[in-house]
Amino acid sequence: MKIFVCIKQVPDTETKIKISPDQTGIDSAGIKWVLNPYDEYAVEEAVKLRDANPGSQVWVLSAGPKTRVVESLRTALAMGADEAIVINAENLDNFATAKALAEVIKAEGGAKVIFSGKLAIDDNASSVSQMLAEFLNVPHSTVVSKFTFAGENVVVERDVEGGAKEVVQMMTPAVVGANKGLNMPRYASLPGIMKAKKKVIKEVEFASLNIPATDVKVKYSGMTLPAEKPPVKMISGDAAAQASELVKLLRDEAKVL
Amino acid sequence: MGKVLVFTEHTNGNLKRSSMELLQAAAKSGNTVVAVAFGSHAGDVTAAAGHNGANEIYVVKDASLDSYNPEAFTANIASVVEKVQPTILLASASATGRDLFPRVAARLNTGVASDCTELNISGDTVTATKPMYSGKCFAKVNFENSPVKIVLMRANQLPVAAADTSKSATVVEHAAAKPDLKTLIKEIVKGASEKLDLTEANVIVSGGRGLKEAANFKMLSDLADVLGATVGASRAVVDAGWVGHGMQVGQTGKTVAPTLYIAVGISGAIQHLAGMSGSKVIVAINNDPNAPIFQKATYGIVGDAFEIVPKLTEEFKKALHH
Numbered sequence: 001m002k003i004f005v006c007i008k009q010v011p012d013t014e015t016k017i018k019i020s021p022d023q024t025g026i027d028s029a030g031i032k033w034v035l036n037p038y039d040e041y042a043v044e045e046a047v048k049l050r051d052a053n054p055g056s057q058v059w060v061l062s063a064g065p066k067t068r069v070v071e072s073l074r075t076a077l078a079m080g081a082d083e084a085i086v087i088n089a090e091n092l093d094n095f096a097t098a099k100a101l102a103e104v105i106k107a108e109g110g111a112k113v114i115f116s117g118k119l120a121i122d123d124n125a126s127s128v129s130q131m132l133a134e135f136l137n138v139p140h141s142t143v144v145s146k147f148t149f150a151g152e153n154v155v156v157e158r159d160v161e162g163g164a165k166e167v168v169q170m171m172t173p174a175v176v177g178a179n180k181g182l183n184m185p186r187y188a189s190l191p192g193i194m195k196a197k198k199k200v201i202k203e204v205e206f207a208s209l210n211i212p213a214t215d216v217k218v219k220y221s222g223m224t225l226p227a228e229k230p231p232v233k234m235i236s237g238d239a240a241a242q243a244s245e246l247v248k249l250l251r252d253e254a255k256v257l
Numbered sequence: 258m259g260k261v262l263v264f265t266e267h268t269n270g271n272l273k274r275s276s277m278e279l280l281q282a283a284a285k286s287g288n289t290v291v292a293v294a295f296g297s298h299a300g301d302v303t304a305a306a307g308h309n310g311a312n313e314i315y316v317v318k319d320a321s322l323d324s325y326n327p328e329a330f331t332a333n334i335a336s337v338v339e340k341v342q343p344t345i346l347l348a349s350a351s352a353t354g355r356d357l358f359p360r361v362a363a364r365l366n367t368g369v370a371s372d373c374t375e376l377n378i379s380g381d382t383v384t385a386t387k388p389m390y391s392g393k394c395f396a397k398v399n400f401e402n403s404p405v406k407i408v409l410m411r412a413n414q415l416p417v418a419a420a421d422t423s424k425s426a427t428v429v430e431h432a433a434a435k436p437d438l439k440t441l442i443k444e445i446v447k448g449a450s451e452k453l454d455l456t457e458a459n460v461i462v463s464g465g466r467g468l469k470e471a472a473n474f475k476m477l478s479d480l481a482d483v484l485g486a487t488v489g490a491s492r493a494v495v496d497a498g499w500v501g502h503g504m505q506v507g508q509t510g511k512t513v514a515p516t517l518y519i520a521v522g523i524s525g526a527i528q529h530l531a532g533m534s535g536s537k538v539i540v541a542i543n544n545d546p547n548a549p550i551f552q553k554a555t556y557g558i559v560g561d562a563f564e565i566v567p568k569l570t571e572e573f574k575k576a577l578h579h
């Protein structure tokens with residue numbers, strides 16, 4: 001069977017963000033790009049599923065500027081994925097991204113299971129997986145920390161509010177958005193890295209997918225850095241004095257009690 | 258003026274605060290406010306919805322909507338949208354909201370802005386602001402090509418005024434859509450905590466490795482009980498198995514936005530700050546004066562958590578029960 005994994009390349013958390021002069025994005029100079037952390041769980045689960053089902057194949061798919069996004073695809077290949085596709089695109093929103101991913105998956109003959117991350121740590125939107133599922137007309141589940149495959153269906157455990165969990169059964173094909181806890185992503189092995197370097201990554205131009213311009217639904221503008229925080233107010237004295245001073249400040253100054 | 262549809266969330270008929278925020282914001286915009294509530298207890302929400310600004314409420318009173326099913330909820334939201342024809346749809350960026358509305362947006366061929374912290378409605382134009390790159394910057398989200406502009410707001414971002422009990426909403430009973438489902442919710446395992454979820458909590462008391470061992474979290478829950486707070490944790494203690502992953506705050510945990518966040522024995526690693534820097538007031542308690550958490554804090558106490566926390570619990574008890 002065919003297993004797809006959608007991956008996004010994102011700036012490393014430690015990266016310092018500078019805003020572009022037109023305020024519609026960030027200045028990409030000097031940014032260290034990494035595979036979205038949740039997508040590592042997605043890749044790992046796909047590889048495990050493939051290994052448990054002989055004859056299966058893992059395809060990784062990413063939309064973004066091909067010159068840099070291929071790096072993350074190679075990381076996924078080095079972790080054990082079999083094939084990779086890049087959709088060369090820039091400035092898509094979540095809707096158009098999901099549409100493009102769906103079109104390519106359909107064109108490749110569909111998939112039994114499609115893994116994604118629960119969210120991308122840059123936009124923090126957690127929207128692409130659900131939109132993708134809708135465009136493919138298949139069920140989805142996000143924030144998944146346990147996955148079992150039973151051919152005609154899959155059973156997942158998803159984390160919801162207040163530490164609650166839902167056990168959900170979905171008919172395949174299905175989209176599964178990975179949360180932390182699903183597995184321990186493997187490190188790419190040296191032979192894996194060597195093999196990944198030699199792989200041909202299939203390229204698809206976004207323009208060739210015939211997705212109308214009206215499929216971009218939201219645009220960012222006016223990006224700003226957070227306002228400077230006033231410096232911290234340190235509270236001195238012994239423990240008892242500190243405690244009573246803090247309570248006073250929270251009540252009278254911050255007015256949060 | 259157009260119509261704003263507000264998806265309300267409730268616990269057995271008790272309207273959540275996050276939904277009151279949305280109803281009141283919608284009412285302030287001058288548009289007609291239409292609420293929608295799902296499930297057997299949906300009818301119990303009508304009074305509260307009216308008191309908080311709804312002109313009308315669509316009640317889809319059906320047991321098939323008692324627990325969240327993405328396919329069933331998508332079909333039912335789509336059916337209400339078709340009837341109401343709103344230009345704006347507001348929902349909370351809760352576990353349900355975040356999972357549901359992107360799918361709804363795809364079905365309705367419209368745009369969705371997730372995880373927003375500011376909302377500006379003028380006529381049928383909406384601009385929302387959302388934090389990006391773990392709160393390191395903010396972007397304005399503008400809608401295009403979107404017949405229904407869907408905005409998902411984080412909880413505790415909008416003010417809530419006292420309910421106006423003189424107001425009421427017209428109730429419209431709406432029949433449930435029953436699509437063929439490929440998704441089956443087999444079981445819901447209740448969380449250990451009866452407290453508000455971290456993402457909705459107004460006050461959070463969070464602990465880190467400075468607490469030394471799992472048993473010492475008791476000290477934090479005592480403090481939390483006095484404050485009506487939810488207890489959170491750093492990843493270090495989640496990974497150590499002291500508390501469940503549902504309690505983790507941060508980049509790979511939950512993004513929280515309380516009014517008050519008290520960080521005890523947490524160093525303030527960038528991945529932790531990513532989840533909590535949107536808190537209005539941050540208190541840091543740490544025995545290392547150079548801990549990075551102090552750079553983000555509003556108030557800082559250098560000291561031993563084991564001395565400070567019990568004292569604080571006492572002081573809050575006094576202050577809050579007078």
Ligand SMILES: Cc1cc2nc3c(=O)[nH]c(=O)nc-3n(C[C@H](O)[C@H](O)[C@H](O)COP(=O)(O)OP(=O)(O)OC[C@H]3O[C@@H](n4cnc5c(N)ncnc54)[C@H](O)[C@@H]3O)c2cc1C
Binds near residue numbers: 115119122129
């Ligand atoms: C220069 C620039 C400008 C941008 N301008 C805008 C803008 O104006 N408006 C706007 O909305 N967005 C803009 N974006 C952001 C962006 O392209 C989409 O919003 C994004 O692809 C959707 O991802 P998300 O962060 O919402 O993903 P989420 O929904 O949080 O991601 C969930 C999962 O979906 C999958 N996924 C997400 N994105 C991709 C992808 N590209 N390829 C493969 N899998 C993916 C991953 O598995 C991921 O874990 C811009 C990006 C760039 C680089």
Ligand SMILES: Cc1cc2nc3c(=O)[nH]c(=O)nc-3n(C[C@H](O)[C@H](O)[C@H](O)COP(=O)(O)OP(=O)(O)OC[C@H]3O[C@@H](n4cnc5c(N)ncnc54)[C@H](O)[C@@H]3O)c2cc1C
Binds near residue numbers: 507529532542544
């Ligand atoms: C990809 C990635 C994702 C991550 N995601 C997250 C995340 O979501 N959330 C998260 O929290 N972390 C996350 N981390 C981990 C993060 O980098 C830190 O390791 C973690 O936050 C540290 O937890 P801590 O502050 O509890 O522990 P430590 O860094 O060990 O800090 C303990 C603090 O307690 C203080 N202390 C000790 N004794 C006392 C005492 N008696 N009284 C008062 N103070 C005391 C110490 O001075 C110290 O500052 C992530 C890391 C990576 C690489």
